[in-house]
Amino acid sequence: MSQFTEIRNKLAFNIKHGNIQGSLEVAKATANFVDLIASSDGWTVASDLLKIVNDEGKKLTTALPLHATVANVLLQLMHIIRAEYYYAVNQSTQAVQRFVESCMNCEEIQEKKFSAQCPGLKDAILDHIAEYRTELDLSVDNITEQAAEQIQPGEVIMTIGRSSIVAAFLQAKKAAEHLSDFQVIVAEGAPQCEGVKMAELLAKSKIQTTLISDTNIYSFMSRVTKVILGTNLVLRSGGLRALPGAHMVGLVAHEHKVPVIVVAPTYKFSSMLSESHQSDNETFNLLANPKGVAKFKDGIIASNVKVLNPMYDFVPPDYVSQVVSNIGTYGVSHMFTAINELYGAVEESAKDLKMAVV
Amino acid sequence: MPPKDKEILKEKEVLQAVVVDDLLSTDFPFSGPKGLLRLANVRLLDYTLSCLSAAGVEQTLVYAAQGSEQLQEHVRASGWGEPGAMAVQVVACQGSLTFGDLMRELDARNAIQGDFFLLTADTVCTADLRPLLLRHRATCARDKNAVVTLAFAQAEPQHAARTEPKQLLLGTAASGRVLAHQRLDPDARNLDLPLDLILQGPGVELRYDLSDPCLAVCSLAVPPIFSDNFDFQTRDDFVRGLLLNEDILGHTMYAHILQDEYASRAHSLPSYLATSVDVIRRWTFPLTPDVSLSQVDRGYRLDVVFNICKQSDVSIGRSDVEDCVIGEGSVIGDNCRLRLCVIGKNCVIHDDVDLCGAVLWDQCVVKKGFKKSHFLAPERTVLSKNNDKSISVKVEERMDSVDSDTDSSEDEGEAADEVDEYENFFNEVQDSLERGFGEKVNTDDLVVEINSSRFANDIPANEVSLWVSKVVLGLPAALKKPPKDVLAYFRPILRKYVGKASADHLNCLLALEEVTAEGPAEAAKMLTLLYQMDVLEEDTIVEWFEESAGQQLRQQANMRKFIEWLQTAEEESD
Incomplete structure (x- = not known):
């Protein structure tokens, strides 16, 4: 003590x-x-x-x-x-x-x-x-300043779930140019469905907003000109640990050749290398409570069905075009260097904060 | 600034919780306190404390029937009760064995300052408890008699969480007030419900889809109730007693349903095994071994693909392992199939083993080719095909529906039992009232005696008025004294039990009819007395006479005269 x-x-x-x-x-x-x-x-x-x-x-x-x-x-x-x-x-x-x-x-x-x-x-x-x-x-200010460069008038932007920094980013663009018309398609981001709140937030700032379910991401992508994602972590490899469904959005955008912009302040830059490279002491993903997917009170489900609700999705670096952060905009290939500047080289911090196993 | 902070602290009420660690069920081969039983390799107390600390509880009192030193040591070692976090205090109560005893101990120590959470050490709950507390406070503001809000989780019939042989039937009013709380015998064909349920009008709910995690918010008044009623042993006794005594004690109870939240108890072997599976299937998240169950890291890491939650140094051969929690140093051989298992530290599982829903405590050995499901193996058990010392539960298809076929002889037996109870009650009340009349005992003391016989014989509240009236109205004949004296003496008792509800009035009239069946001439006299003493009201009497009174009474001249007089009196007063 x-x-x-x-x-x-x-x-x-x-x-x-x-x-x-x-x-x-x-x-x-x-x-x-x-x-x-x-x-x-x-x-x-x-x-x-x-x-x-x-x-x-x-x-x-x-x-x-x-x-x-x-x-x-x-x-x-x-x-x-x-x-x-x-x-x-x-x-x-x-x-x-x-x-x-x-x-x-x-x-x-x-x-x-x-x-x-x-x-x-x-x-x-x-x-x-x-x-x-x-x-x-x-x-936040440093990131939203870059909104004007990233979003052009007439664009159709897709995002998934709720992210306060993405919302701020879009609202900044709206505020800067009153006449600029761009529209946002928000995928709900099941099972938490925070996308509903995101759509509400955007609509309040008079942004033209469409809410779709995750199942329609593919069919709507053909209209989209840019994908903007929030994330939980940006890894050294440039891959993301983001909410479930983000992988699908990234994959579909890749397929349609739509650029994927990730908005992440430096405190979301992680020293983790990539999804597959995890030591005994780190876990990339977790299984969260299945209550978002099914209800425990339902006897047959709770007794006989294995219900899975993973907490995160891994978005491979290939699907990420750019990372917009408060210290500048990086191409994915530069993420390794950018994160090294924040954490020092991998070996230096390798022993920090590693849990003692009881 | 510092003095100001202190002032705020003084004014603010500390939010408390009481964890009752009563004796463990004999199902378990474990001698320590309940809180130290391992559920998915983590002590039960850690689940309880995690839930309470998440609810913002500032002080938790653990009342332990045994093993308080071990509990204390565990609390310290797991980093509970550090400054700035929830304070945890283990209170040793040697000699207290049951829930009720520990609650009386709590009352004796005067440790409670205000509303508090009350739960047992085996409660596993991931619900946010703050809405429950707010609900209780709002209820108390509306109903000054409210003392407790019980929390229930939802589990529909056929649910694996319904491990109790007798399932709960809960009746509530629209306000959430508990009107009925019964454990239904799966074989019972009849259902007795209190009349209150119907009299409450619209909004009454009868629910059979609940599980009871033994979790409640109580007001300051609750511990003294346990001290006043030394016969309350379990929490069910308390709930039942409060319901039966509602008119006497004047306390009301409310129910709160935890919507879509997980809450259960691991108090018996079946419920322990079912809760283990729930932990593995992550219904208790974030209370899982790999996430947050105490202040120290247990070193559990999750394999997301196969849902295997394991500590370091676990070696798994070429086996099919899925949905398991595996402790440090355990070894699993080749060609095994493990599903929904909890495996302790340093266990050895040889080749070709097939386990499902098993719980192995530390250092167990499972020999080659062993196959079994749904069992518990205590520490250091060696399991082989020829030597199986595990403790298993029969997993049967539970019959939750009421329409199961029952043996007719059982029915008769039950009916006979009930008659006995009523007879007992009748005789006991008669004895005490006869003695009371002879010795001129204070009627308040007689009320206490009647109540205790009523609990002892488990007489439903709505029937008490019938039986007490029968005794009182029969006494003049039994004692050979004039009815006027006897009834005048017992007037307070009649007034108490017959009360104001019309159902009770009808009961009293029914009793009158029965008592005077042999000498109907007495009936009119007694009825007049009851009317004069304000026990019965004219409306009820007239209504009863016209609708349900027996032929014998109707033909009585005295009776007709009295009724006519009543009717004219009523018209005049109108």
Whole structure:
């Protein structure tokens, strides 16, 4: 038990109970928590700080297994701490560059690293975390600014399910050019059918909206000029972990040669490599409660039928054309580099936040 | 700022929950407390606590009949009760064995501050409990007598979750108030329903598609009710007692149906096996071993394609394994077929084994070629074709419909039992009233005696007035005293039981008719007395006389005179 236990538990409780809602708010709250740890007196050298963040982070991610954003922010901030340490030690940006390049083969050095006393390290880390938090605050604005370039007048856009960032993206375009007529086709995204709420949201901002069921995605695709998807995670490979049905939308768009634009702020960029490359400690997908598909009270279903309701869909990188994020728009082939900049190389962060098996 | 925060804390009521960990069913080869029984390799208490912490409960009290140290140790080791999270307190109650005993212990310790969730350690529920609490509070604001809101899950007839031999029939008014709560004998041909159900008018619901997860929200008044009624042992006793006593205790109960949510109990072997399957099939999500069942990571990872939830170091040979939970270090051989199984830590399953719906606890060994389904194997069991020490349940086609063929002799036996109960009740009440009249005992004390015999003999509320009236009206003849004295003395009792409902008035008149069958001359005298003492009202008497009174009485001159007088009196007052 540490001095952060109480704050951590309260944070986990608030996220779990929806007092902190939406991945952006969750990301901000997690960054606040790390900021609190970094500004405390509980550490003197960087290795201590990394250890505290790692330990608290492990417990936080265990308590919140369904919020991948938490782990992303924690890992990105741990990378920031490492980078600041290198900068402080070498007092030169070139050293940081060298660090990033060299850590492919520096595992044994890692153990001894991060333990030197560096004056001014704490301030530097805190400044960098503050910068990160500002970036989070501005992330929605930075993304919606790009809406005008992405959506042209007269376009027919398809999306699936509900995503607040996609909604903001479309609304921004509408607000920027009052006369621009584009229309949106929303697939409901069964079994949660959040697409209904999405359509409501868009209709409120006077966007011409059509709601269809998932079964009609193929037949409507011929009219569509662009697919815009929200996602749960963007993997290093450029593939997506998105809501069920996204794979189908991607596949059908690919078939019709319709570009697929993914809107994802940096806190959705994951250090996970790809769907198939998962270690013992990571699970890409989950089986959620089948209650969305069938009702438990129905005796014959609950007693005799295996009802499956996977939580996510994997969208292969081939189906993704571009990723629009708050730090710019990337082609899928550049995702690996973009994510490396956020997390450091694969080997560096390989041991972070890995759960201790009880 | 800090002092201000403290003030807010003081004013705010702490939301509490009470988990009752009563004795485990003897079905289970397990000596520890109920909460430490493993369901899909995770302790039952973890399911309960996860559900409560998700509901925003701030303090949970676990009242344990046994093994409180083990429970305490488990709570600490699994990271429950850390600062900032839900506080968990294990209370040892040595000597308390039943649900009722533990509730009396709760009352004695005065640990409750306001409305609280009440559930047993074997309740598995994934529903959000906040709407249940809000519903209870809204009900209490409307009905000051409301003390408890019971939660029920839906499970239609023929459902695997209906493992109880006797299924629940629940009658509610439009407001959700519970009017009837019965466990139906599957062989019973008749159904007794309280008259209240019909008198309530439209909106009455009778439901037979519910399962009872033993989950409720209670008001502060509930623990004292257990202390006042030392004969309440189970929660069903409490519910039944509250219903029977509604007019005396003045407490009402409400029901809340958890729509499309999962809630069940693992209190018997059949229900334990059924709940295990529900966990595997993920109806309890997010309460599954791989997602969130405590503050520590259990290391369970899910294979989405085959729905196998396993810990590290599990080795599966070339076998057909699907829908299973498998603990650390277990080995499964080749050519096996496993379906819907829970396998503990370090189990060894040899080749050619075929299991379905099995639960193996830690370190079991299953020898080559073993085939069986729906059973529980305790720790370190060795199962082979010749030596099968597992505990199984017969999986039968459950007959949920009422029209199953019953043995006629059984029916008669039951009928005979019932007669005995009424006779007992009649005799007991007569004894206490005779003694009471002789010794001039306070009538309030006599009411208590009548109530206790009524519970002991399980007399339905609507019939009490009939039997009590019979005793009282028969007493003048039995004691050879003038009816006027006797009835005047027992007036409070008659007023209490005959009350205001017209059904009770008719019961009283029916009793009068029976008692005076041999000396009809007495009838008019007694009726006049009852009328003068305000026990009966003129409308009811006139109506009864014209519609249902027997020939013998109708021909009585005194009686006719009295009725005529009543009618004229009524007309005059009109």
